[in-house]
Amino acid sequence: MLNVKHNEPVEFTEEMLGKFAEIVARYPEGRQKSALLPILHEVQAKQGWLSVPAMDKVAEYLQLEPIEVYEVASFYTMFFRQPRGKYVLEICRTGPCCLVGAERIMKHIESKLDVREGEVTPDGQFSWRGVECLAACGYGPVLQIGPEYTFYENLTEEKIDKLINELRNKAEGRALTAES
Amino acid sequence: MARKLLLTHIDVPGINTFEVYRQKGGYRAVEKVLKTLTPEDVVEEVKKSGLRGRGGAGFPTGMKWSFLAKPEGVPRYLVCNADESEPGTFKDRYLMTHIPHALIEGMIVSSFALGANTSYIYVRGEMMPQIRILERAITEAKNAGFLGKNILGSGYDLELYVQPGGGAYICGEETALLESLEGKRGNPRIKPPFPAISGLYNCPTVVNNVESIAATVPIINDGGEEYAKIGVERSTGTKLISAGGNLNKPGVYEIELGLPVEEFIYSDEYCGGIANGKYLKAVVGGGSSVPILPANLIMKTLKGESRLMTYESLADGGFQSGTMLGSGGFIAFDEDQCIVKNTWNFTRFYHHESCGQCSPCREGTGWMEKVLHKIEHGQGTFNDIDLLVDVAKKIEGNTICPLGDAAAWPVASAIRHFRDEFEWHVTNGQEAQMRNYGLAHYADPLEPVI
C-alpha cells in the first residue's frame, strides 16, 4: 500500500489542457481512455513523477475511475510513482549491452553518484536505474535520460564522467540564474 | 553490393526531411496506389511479393491482410507495431530515426489497401525522440497533401497518429499492443477472436511491424513480382538485420535474404568479423527469444549445408539444431562470454516483462530466473539443470501469448547446446564467480558438437 506523503493538490495549466484536448481528439468518440498513456507522459514530464492527486486529476479529466489510472501507471515501467532525481539515468542492463560492458558502466555510475540503484542523490538532482532492453543493442552500452529520453551510446567511464559533470553544471547554472 | 530497398538513400543528407525524401523519389508509391490501383490491387501486389511479417513471426503479410473482416459501416484500423523491444533488435529505431518518411509512406499505402481512415503508429515510450521525429514527418506529409482529407484528390481520407507506449515489452504482442492503445494495461487478449475480426475498439484491425509496412513502398514501386525475385524460396526480399554483441562493426544492415550467415558475420561489407580478434562462440540469430546456437551450428546445418539468412535455413533442424530468423536481432558472443550468465540475464528480462496474467508465465519465469541466478553464482546442483529443462517445458505452449515460449526457448536451447558449461558452474562454483567459462571447441566452426 502506498504511503501518501505527497498529496498536494494538482492543477493542470491551460497549456497542458490544450495539449490533452489535442490528444483526446485522436481517438473516436467515447474512446478517450486511449489518451491515458500519452497524458500520463505529459504530466510526468511536467511534474517529474505521478502523485496520487495527479493521477486522480487525470482520471477526472478522462472520466475514468481513479483505480483504472493506478492500474495502468503501475503496469508500465516508465511511470514513476515516487519522486526521483531531476535526471534519471536509465542504463540498459539486458544481454547484448552486458556483452559490451553495461555492468561495468552501472558500477561506475553507482560510485560516481554515490547512491544505490533507485535512490536519489542528496541534492535531488540524480537517480539511476538499470532498465531492460532499449533497442539500441548495436551501440551499447547505452543510457537514456527523461523526460525527453535523450540517448547516449557507446558509453565508456570517461563519457559518463563528462555527462554527469555537464548535467551537474547545468543544474547549478540554473540554480544561479534562479537566484539572480 | 547487394540490393537495398529500404536503406537505399540512408546516407543522403537530410533524407529525414520530406523535401529530400520526395526528391529521392519518395511518395511515388502513394501516387501510384491512389491514382492507378484499387485496394484489392495493392493487397494482391503484397501477396505476390511473398513479404513475411518482419516483427518476428514471419507470417505472410498479404495473407494477414486478406483475413481482415470488412463488415459494412464498421471502421477498420491499421496499427503499426513500433514497440521494438526484443533484445538484440534495433532496426525499427534506425529506420524511424533516419528515414521516417519511409514508414509514413508505407502507412498510407497500407492503410489505403486495408480501407483504414485512421491509423496509429504505436511506438515504445522510451523512443520519445523517434516519436517527435515521426510527428514532424506526419506534419510535413500532411502539409504536402499526402495525409488528411481527400489525399491527392483521390477521395481517400487518412489521419495518422503516433501513440507512445509506457515501457512494457509485452506490448509488442499485437493484442497487448491494442489493449495498451486503448489505454489499458498491456495484458494480451485471449484469442480467438483475432484482431482481423475484433481488434482496436472491437473493430477489424491489422497490426504490422514497422519494417513490413515500410517494405510495401518498394513492393508497390517495383511490383510484387520484382520483390519476390530477391531472396530464396519463401524468404523473399530484403531484411533489416540488427547486428550486436561482440562484432567488429555492429549496426543495422539491409541484406538480401539468402545471404550466407558466415558472409554476414565475417565479410567487411557487413559485420567484419568478431571484435578484438576473438573467436565466435555462439549466436542468437533472431532476437533473444529464439534458440541460441553454438558457432558451428550457426554456420552449417547438421546436414553440413551452409546456413543462410532465411526463415527456412535458420530453422533447419528444428529445435534440436536450428533456430529462427525472428525479428532479425543478431547477437554474436565471443569466446569469453558466459552462456549461463547470458541465459540468466535473458530470463531476468522475461521475468521482468511478464504481464502476470497467466500462471505458467507469471510464476515460471521468476522460478527459472532464481534457479539460473543460483547456478551462475556457483550455488547450483545438477538437479537444478534438469529442473530448468522441466520448468521451461511446463511453460512452453501453455500460456496465453508467445512470451511464455520466448522465455522457455532460450533456457531450453542454452542447456541443450551448452550443458557442459552449466555443469562446469555446478562443479566449479568458486571459479564460476571469478571468470567466464570459455571452451575453444565451440569456436571451431567445422565440427558439430551434438
Add this chain to the structure above:
Amino acid sequence: MAEDVKFKVSIDGIPVEVAPGTTILNAARQIGGDIVPPAMCYYSKLEGSGGKCRTCLVKVSKGSEKDPRPMPKLVASCRTTVMDGMEVQNITSPEVLEARKGVVEMLLINHPLDCPICDQAGECHLQDLGYEHGLAETRYEFERRTFDKIDIGDKVQLHMTRCILCYRCVFVADQLTPQRMHGILGRGDAAEISTYIAKAIDNDFSGNVIDVCPVGALTDKTFRFKNRVWFTKPVEAHRDCPSCSGKVTLWYKGEEVLRVTARKDEYGEVEDFICNTCRFEKKAISDWVIEGPRKVKHTSVISSNHYEQLNPPAVVRKNLALQAANKEEFDRAEKL
C-alpha cells in the same frame, strides 16, 4: 431454424450435443462428472472471465468435421468454443494431465500453504486442485512471495499472498457494483489486488468478491477465525430482500449463524449474487425462512462432519423439515 442447430462434440469419448457458441468447458459441464476440466478463473456469470489460470487446458484432437486437423497447442477450454464434430481429450490425454500438473505446481510455488489458519480451507479450489494434481513435495526452494498487508474495510479480509490473480473479484466490482475501488496493480509476479491508496471496499454488492474468490485471498471478515467450515452446518434459507434474491446458505454452529453466503452450484459458482445486507447484517435466525439442509458432496471435507449423528444441533432439532432431511442424509452416510 438457426436456434435449433446443434454441434456434435465428444469429450474424452463421451458425445454431447450443444448449441453453437458453447465453450468446451460448458459442453463438458453438460456431460458432468470427472471429465469436466477444473476452472480457477473462469466464472460463467462474469463476462470476460477465464483464460488466465490455464488449469482447464485440454487437447483438441480433432478440430471439426470440416477441418479435422488437431489444434497445435493445448487450449483453454473455458474460452474455446466448440465446432461441429470436434473431439476433445481431457483426462484421457497424458499430455493434458502433465500440463495441468505443471500449472498446479506453478500456482502453488508462491502460495503460502497456510491452510491451517485459512478460513477458506475446506472449500478451497486450490486445495482440491493440489490434492488431485499436486506433487507431494515442492521443488521450489526459494522464499515465497509476500506483499504488504492492506486493509480494505471491515467486511472483507484481503490476504494477497494467497491470491492466484484470477481477476474474478475485479469483474465483480466492474459488473455488479457502482464503482470499482480495487484492481490489479503492478505486473508480472509482483501484480497484486489492491486499492493502491487506503480505501474501504464497501457497497451493496461488494461482498460477492468473497464468494467468487477461488482461494482464501478474499474472506468474510465477520467470519474470520470463527470456525472451520467443516464444523459448521450449511442450511438453505431465504428472506424477502429488496435488493437481491435473498436466497442464501446459512452456516450454523449450534444455533448461531456464523456466516451467510450465496448458494453455490457443484462448480463452486453462486446461483444468485446476494447483497451485503443479507450477507453481513442478517445473522439472526429470525431473519430467515429455513428451507432445508444444503446438499454437500460426499467428497467434500465439509460433509465429513455434516451428519455424523442423529442427535443434531439445535437449529435442526427445532425444524421438522430439517430433521427429516438430516435423518435421510445420515442414513445414506451410514450406508457409505
